[in-house]
Amino acid sequence: MADESPLIRSLRAAVAAAPGDVPLRLHFAELLLSDGRNDEAVAEAAVALQHAPGDADARALMMRAMGVPQATAPTTPAEPIAPIAPTTPAEPIAPIAPTPPADPIAPTAPTVPTNGFDWDAAEQQVQDLVGPRFLEDPQAADGEGQAGGAAAWDVDAPGSVRLADVGGMEEVKDRLEAAFLAPMRNPELRRLYGKSLRGGLLLYGPPGCGKTFIARAVAGELGANFLTVSLSDVLDMWIGASEKNIHDIFETARRQAPCVVFLDELDALGAKRSRTHHSGLRNVVNQLLTELDGIASGAGNEGVFVLAATNVPWDVDIALRRPGRLDRTLLVLPPDATARESILRYHLRERPIEAVDLGKLVKATEDFSGADLAHVCETAAEAALLDSARSGSVRLITTKDLLGAAKQIKPSTEPWFAAARNVAMFANEGGLYDDLLAHLKRKRKL
């Protein structure tokens, strides 16, 4: 959208940063509407209604955007962009940027057709809502780890997410307890088992099925800090400094022990990935091996736990999976019935629903990932809202909407299982994928 005004662009970014801010989203929708972009305004109003089902302004805006004549007009549409005007209360937008960075690029916006509207004033106003437009270069902050530059990794204090928050999946929880939590919690036990239990745990399985969520819950169970780094996100940013950054991550974890280091998307380091522009990848893997071996040897690494996750374990560098490193694996499968019910409950908790038959919905969503289930709920909400807008009278989301959405959406885990089947059948060296084989047999997918 190259011809988009800077104001629309800024507001779009602000809405993306604060998706639950209904007044902000309505400002944005108003602006789109006044720009003649009715379809986009409808979509924004629909999202606003999902967050605030009873909101009269959102409903009125939806009707206007759909061209539905209004029986009762709660707001006069005479001045469609009025909410942007300086009288707007600042308070709904304040939390986004407590200290507005002086952005040297913003003020020099090109002149756009104004229609008598004071764009400059409006832009000044939204300037505070928008975060910095560019990340700082992490290498510029040379030497100080994450102290001086944009942090590529965050350490979260011991969180409140516990395994009990993970719905269903009893098998996964039992395995976690036996293979990881019990020995990690108990230093006596660790000493008894020796080096074999010091390595980390690799979570694998189809996307969107709770690996990241479980890792966080494990940190919660251990009462440990949680340091997460998504390797696919950061490798490109780190060119030339990745080894140092890997070392910094583990240094940070040692300082903050007890601490879980969570290496998400570990496959980004895989030698099998044909990302030729990462010729330095080997060095990064070697650095990671050094750190993992350091943790296995114990000295100075008490209280540092390593978890990793991948959707494609067969792309993970095999050296990383040797004994004492990420030698234990845990298959995280699509949520079972209990888990699906709890995930669906969660995603429907703030939506206007009516007598939904969860049992039916749970049956209709076998093999759906957590992310797919969220998508089902959104799609059903959209259908009900568009229906409401069309008929002019708002109705609630029903079982039928949800079952319809479930039918329309294919579980995203299917292609994963197709690929996994081949690996389990033909590349199960050393029994790396025994769990997966057992599951496929159980589901008669072999």
Ligand SMILES: Nc1ncnc2c1ncn2[C@@H]1O[C@H](COP(=O)(O)OP(=O)(O)O)[C@@H](O)[C@H]1O
């Ligand atoms: N068993 C579960 N209980 C509750 N929420 C779940 C469960 N499994 C997945 N989810 C939810 O599904 C979404 C995707 O999970 P995520 O951990 O990001 O998947 P992954 O890391 O495997 O790709 C998250 O919002 C997560 O909270």
Ligand SMILES: [Mg+2]
């Ligand atoms: Mg994840």
